[in-house]
Amino acid sequence: MTETMRAVVLDEPGPVTNLHVRDLPVPEPGPGRVRIRVEAFGLNRSELHTRFGFAGDAVTYPRVLGIEATGTVDADPTGTFIPGQQVMTMMGGMGRSYDGGYAQYTCVPAGQVIPFRSELPWATLGAVPEMLQTAYGSLTVGLDARPGQTLLVRGGTSSVGMAAAVLGKRMGMTVLSTTRNAGKREALKRVGVDHVLIDDGDVARQVRELLPDGVDGAIELVGTPTLPDTLRAVRVHGTVCFTGMLSDEWIVKDFYPIGYLPSGVRLTGYSGEAENLPADVLQGFLDDAAAGRAVIPVDRVFGLDQVREAHTLMESGDARGKLVVLPWDSRGPVVR
Structure with a gap:
């Protein structure tokens, strides 16, 4: 060679x-x-x-x-x-x-x-590789997501956000995804998103107009600037998984948990490795994509x-x- x-x-x-x-x-x-x-x-x-x-x-x-x-x-x-x-x-x-x-x-x-x-x-x-590993880990390790639940993806048009929507729909979840650009609405619809929310900084209000109690789980991909609003969009005993920082901001200054976290809402994080993506999950996803069952x-x-x-x-x-x-x-x- x-x-x-x-x-x-x-x-x-x-x-x-x-x-x-x-x-x-x-x-x-x-x-x-x-x-x-x-x-x-x-x-x-x-x-x-x-x-x-x-x-x-x-x-x-x-x-x-x-x-x-x-x-x-x-x-x-x-x-x-x-x-x-x-x-x-x-x-x-x-x-x-x-x-x-x-x-x-x-x-x-x-x-x-x-x-x-x-x-x-x-x-x-x-x-x-990294897109699927991160989305899969966020749903399974970060949220312990289940079929029939509702999922909010904050930062939905990122590659991980779109993969999370695809995986969520494959699991039988109802998926809400955000974008700041209304022109990206159709891109989210193409991967199966049920409700596209235009991120005006108050996504929690939009979520609760659709689901008064809030979503079961949310994946935060934008970062700490939007995290408080994402937390407010989640029901009591629901979970937010902090996975990404598209905003390039990931530090919460002067963090006071009781004042920061809505009562009863859980905050987790996810950062995985290759070992967190099982080979059978990868193969199944690729097979579904080849058959047109996944995007x-x-x-x-x-x-x-x-x-x-x-x-x-x-x-x-x-x-x-x-x-x-x-x-x-x-x-x-x-x-x-």
């Missing part, structure tokens, strides 16, 4: 111009690691935070970003996987403590590699040379689903 690969390198925190596509040596899988030929990778807010410098001492530079990757096994000294086997990987320090998925090859611990089988396009499969919300697909455009779009908040990059593709215009 070739001795070099193309990868996206962040030299130091800063603007999007600090991202550079370079030729690097193909990494060698060390003890307990698997080398993956990356066919697609999704963009995540976490990588934007790393570029902004929010990761602090957790990252050393220069660094290949990327907390997830989808592709095939290229080399596995552990003997766990078969060369050519389709796999996904995520988290575990990818793109922070070691080089991540913004590359044509990446090496990761064998324990965070999840096998699957699918004939879906790589551009579709590349949207799945994988991909907004746009980019070539590797367009990674700055992709990051700029992610930073703007204008995406309606997942942004995916094909690292072997040096394409021209952005595909939508």
Whole structure:
């Protein structure tokens, strides 16, 4: 095989111009690691935070970003996987403590590699790993959601928000999702959302106009600025799971629980790893997507040379689903 690969390198925190596509040596899988030929990778807010410098001492530079990757096994000294086997990987320090998925090859611990089988396009499969893991974990670990319950997704047009809506509907839940942009209403309807709420800062009022007692559970993806309002939208003994910070704000200053939390409303959090996405859940979701029973919300697909455009779009908040990059593709215009 070739001795070099193309990868996206962040030299130091800063603007999007600090991202550079370079030729690097193909990494060698060390003890307990698997080398993956990356066919697609999704963009995540976490990588934007790393570029902004929010990761602090957790990252050393220069660094290949990327907390997830989808592709095939290229080399596995552990003997766990078969060369050519389709796999996904995520988290575990990818793109922070070691080089991540913004590359044509990446090496990761064998324990965070999840096998699957699918004939879906790589551009579709590349949207799945972190999006599905986060949405699934928020519903199961964070909310302990049940069929027949009502779910509010605050930050509904984010990739995780749309995945949570898809999973919620598959579970038999009634889903309410928010967006600040009325033009994104149809995108939410396409993934099965029952009630689209235009976020005017008082979502709790809108929720209780539909459900006077409030929703059973809510996933907070915007961050601490909207968290108090989200808490007010939930019924007594209901739960809010704090999962995301699209607002880039995640600290509650001078937190006084009795004054902050509505009586009887529970607040949890979720941040998962590859091990929190069971292989059978992944396979079932992909099978349902292939059969048309589930939607994988991909907004746009980019070539590797367009990674700055992709990051700029992610930073703007204008995406309606997942942004995916094909690292072997040096394409021209952005595909939508």
